[in-house]
Amino acid sequence: MTKTILRALAGETLPTPPIWMMRQAGRYLPEYKATRAEAGDFLSLCYNPDLATEVTLQPIRRFGFDAAILFADILLLPQALGADLWFVTGEGPRLSTITGPEGLTKLKGIDDIHETLSPIYQTVRNLSGALPAETTLIGFAGAPWTVATYMIAGQGTPDQGPAHALKAEDRATFEALIDLLTASTIEYLSKQIEAGAEVVKIFDSWAGSLKGEDFSKYALEPAREITAALKARHPGIPVIAFPREAGEGYIGFHAATGADCVAVDNSVDAEWVAEHVQPDGCVQGNLASRHMVTGGDALVSEVRRIRQALSKGPHIFNLGHGITPDADPDNVTLMIETLRETQK
Ligand code: 1CP
16 A cells, blocks of 8 residues: 555545654654764764664654654755855854855855765665655755755844845846755755655745745746756656745645645645645645644644645645744644544
8 A cells, every 4th residue: 555645645635634744853852852962963963874864763653653754954955065054052053154156156066965965865775774664755955045045144034134135136146046056956855866765845944035026936946947857857756845934825836836745834724725725736734833832622623623624635734834842742642643533
């Protein structure tokens, strides 16, 4: 029997939607914190195939999710392209910044990325031999716009101001960066697929700040190019796109990009998604992450409501964004048990 995630991605409406969770390996799990301490720091964990395999498997063992997502980060690709990358404890990532054409000329060529990224491919190979037969392995990368926002600002930004400024002031450099990231993301994801990833997901966490024509040019078009190139090289490979906070931009995203599944955040209502997005194909989402902190009856009724609202088409249950470090693992168990109970 084909894996449930692959069936949903192929367009099948299942009686119980399969489930996995963004950031399912992470700091809300004591076993993750222990392995991260063993690795020393976050980047050493990402580049250690044995330990990265271990943390990917932890939520599968504990909760029995239907998919595992490779443990890595969207910022490893800029590092492989030659950007400096480090993490400041309690704050987040920091990178060298790109403010003009000279920032681009310092970067490496696309063919050079695999040297840095080869431990990531080894993690994928380990996982493809280690996962239970029913569990789907998801590879991923950041979308060019989202990765560019970090490379331009050198850190996470609330409004992606520096990236919007470069786009306005030096469009040629901005577009050359988007093109470089599009081409290198194709190579990166292609190697993950060759190593055993059965699905790939493109995280465009900051797609919501692209409006109008910018959304078409820098969110939709790169996702279309990446999806088309991967499907040409690896016929049938399913692609999940996550243009977070796209709002009305979710409508038509499947058709415009060729993605098999569009993941939606929790700023859009499941009923609205059922009416406007799901007719085009599989959708993934969209429980608010805060329920993993607060739990209780509100969690149970929200899981039932979302399941019911999206029950007439293909659906992969997930959160609207990543689980937070203050979440209670018992609420994850409650979410899964509620989803898998017989429909009342
Ligand atoms: O301290 C730690 O252990 C580091 C926390 C952490 C983790 C667990 C970071 C730093 N990255 C990750 C892993 C990660 N990142 C995964 C692994 C698989 C899983 O989901 O279990 C994935 C898919 C990502 C993707 C990622 N990294 C995104 C896209 C998704 C999203 O959440 O919007 C983004 C924007 C990043 C950048 C990043 N990496 C880490 C942090 C704290 C951030 C966000 C920084 C910011 O904007 O300020």
